[in-house]
Amino acid sequence: MKFSFVSVLALLAAPSANAFAPSTFGVQRSPATSSRLSATAVETKAFSKLPATIKPGVVTGKALLDLLEHAKTAGFAMPGVNIVGSNSINSCMEAAKAYGGPIMVTFSKGGGQYIAGKAADNTDDKASIAGCIAGAKHVREVAALYGVPVVLHTDHCQKAWLPWIDGLLKASEEYYAAHGEPLFSSHMLDLSEEPLEENIAICKEYMEKFAKVDILLEFELGVTGGEEDGVDNTDVDSSRLYTQPEEVMYAYEQLSQVPNAMFTCAASFGNVHGVYAPGNVDLRPDILHNTQKYMKEKLGCEDDKPMKFVFHGGSGSSVEDIQYAIEAGVIKMNIDTDTQWGFWDGMRAYEAANRDYLQAQIGNPDGADKPNKKYYDPRMSLRSGEEAMRDRLIQAAKDLKCENVLD
Structure with missing residues (x-):
C-alpha cells in the first residue's frame, strides 16, 4: 500500500522557525511569470469549489500548490494512479470526469519504457525517458477535453535511477522555455534507502533545479514495504516502515530553504505496496497526526497541518485508515494494484461473455459463416478494461472524499 508543496511570495530571509511556516515561504519568479500569475488570479473561476488558478487540463506551479492546499483544508485526497499507456491514462481522466474531482496521472520508470515499447533501446534510460515524455x-x-484538473507526476526514483529524472527535467526545462510551465507537474525522488542526510541533500539539490521551472518535489522518508514496478522492499526491516517526526521536520527545514520550493512528503506509516490478507499489514496513520503536532509546535505556526503528506501503497487499505490519514494532511493516495486488477477484470469479463465469438475469425453461435471481427477488435476488450478501471477509480475517489469537489 502507499501514496504525498510549499509556496512563497518573496525570498526566504533567514532559516528561522517562523520562516518555515507554509504561509511565509517566498517565491522568486520572473516578471513575465509574475504577470501571468497575477492575471490568472483575477480570471473567472473554472470550478466554483476550487481556487481561481485551477483550470481544466494539466495543473502546474502555483495552481498545483493551490490545489493541494485546498485539498488539505477541505479534507480530501486525489487518487494518484500508475499508468502504462493511453488506455489507462484515459481511464484516469474519464473517472475524474465521472466523480467530479482532480486526478494525478503517474508514470513509473518501467511504465515509461513500456509506453516507448519493450523492444526499444533503453540504453541510458532512453526508452523510459521517451515513453514518459510521450505519455505526458x-x-x-x-486532458482539457475531460474538463478536470490533471496532475502529471512520476513515481519512485531511487538513487541509481536519477538519470531518468534528469532526462525528464530536461524535457520540462525545454517546455518551460516555450510555454512558461513545465511538461511535468511533479516528480518523486525515493532515496529512502540512503541515510537521511544524504537523502535530503540530494532532494535539496533537485529541489533547486525543480524550483526554477515550477516543478513540485515529492520525497520519501522511511520505506514502503512490498514490491512495485522494480522497487522491491519485501524483506525490509519492519522498523523502517515507520517514519519519525524528527525526520520529517529535518526534511521540511532543509527543503524550505530553497526559494520557490514546493514539496510533499511520502512518509511511511506501515504502508505496503500490493494487497495482502487482513492482519499482514499494520497501518499507523496516527504517526502522521503526531508528526503534524510535533511540527506545529516546533515551527510555532498556526497551521495544524504544516506538511502535505502522500499515502503510497494505498491499494487494499481500509476506508477508515484512508480517511484518518486524510485528516492528518494526506492530499494524494497512490493506487496501482487495485487499478491493475480492475483493468484485467474488465477484460476477463469481456472474454468470458463473448468466448464463443473469440475462437476464430469466422464462425460463431449465430452461424458457421458469421465473422467475428467486431468481437476480437482489440478496442472492444481494451474498452472493457478501461471501463472497469474507471469504475474502480470512482470508488477510490469516494473513499478519498474526492467526489464532487469541483462544482
Whole structure:
C-alpha cells in the first residue's frame, strides 16, 4: 500500500522557525511569470469549489500548490494512479470526469519504457525517458477535453535511477522555455534507502533545479514495504516502515530553504505496496497526526497541518485508515494494484461473455459463416478494461472524499 508543496511570495530571509511556516515561504519568479500569475488570479473561476488558478487540463506551479492546499483544508485526497499507456491514462481522466474531482496521472520508470515499447533501446534510460515524455504529451493534448484538473507526476526514483529524472527535467526545462510551465507537474525522488542526510541533500539539490521551472518535489522518508514496478522492499526491516517526526521536520527545514520550493512528503506509516490478507499489514496513520503536532509546535505556526503528506501503497487499505490519514494532511493516495486488477477484470469479463465469438475469425453461435471481427477488435476488450478501471477509480475517489469537489 502507499501514496504525498510549499509556496512563497518573496525570498526566504533567514532559516528561522517562523520562516518555515507554509504561509511565509517566498517565491522568486520572473516578471513575465509574475504577470501571468497575477492575471490568472483575477480570471473567472473554472470550478466554483476550487481556487481561481485551477483550470481544466494539466495543473502546474502555483495552481498545483493551490490545489493541494485546498485539498488539505477541505479534507480530501486525489487518487494518484500508475499508468502504462493511453488506455489507462484515459481511464484516469474519464473517472475524474465521472466523480467530479482532480486526478494525478503517474508514470513509473518501467511504465515509461513500456509506453516507448519493450523492444526499444533503453540504453541510458532512453526508452523510459521517451515513453514518459510521450505519455505526458498525450495527457496534455487531451486532458482539457475531460474538463478536470490533471496532475502529471512520476513515481519512485531511487538513487541509481536519477538519470531518468534528469532526462525528464530536461524535457520540462525545454517546455518551460516555450510555454512558461513545465511538461511535468511533479516528480518523486525515493532515496529512502540512503541515510537521511544524504537523502535530503540530494532532494535539496533537485529541489533547486525543480524550483526554477515550477516543478513540485515529492520525497520519501522511511520505506514502503512490498514490491512495485522494480522497487522491491519485501524483506525490509519492519522498523523502517515507520517514519519519525524528527525526520520529517529535518526534511521540511532543509527543503524550505530553497526559494520557490514546493514539496510533499511520502512518509511511511506501515504502508505496503500490493494487497495482502487482513492482519499482514499494520497501518499507523496516527504517526502522521503526531508528526503534524510535533511540527506545529516546533515551527510555532498556526497551521495544524504544516506538511502535505502522500499515502503510497494505498491499494487494499481500509476506508477508515484512508480517511484518518486524510485528516492528518494526506492530499494524494497512490493506487496501482487495485487499478491493475480492475483493468484485467474488465477484460476477463469481456472474454468470458463473448468466448464463443473469440475462437476464430469466422464462425460463431449465430452461424458457421458469421465473422467475428467486431468481437476480437482489440478496442472492444481494451474498452472493457478501461471501463472497469474507471469504475474502480470512482470508488477510490469516494473513499478519498474526492467526489464532487469541483462544482
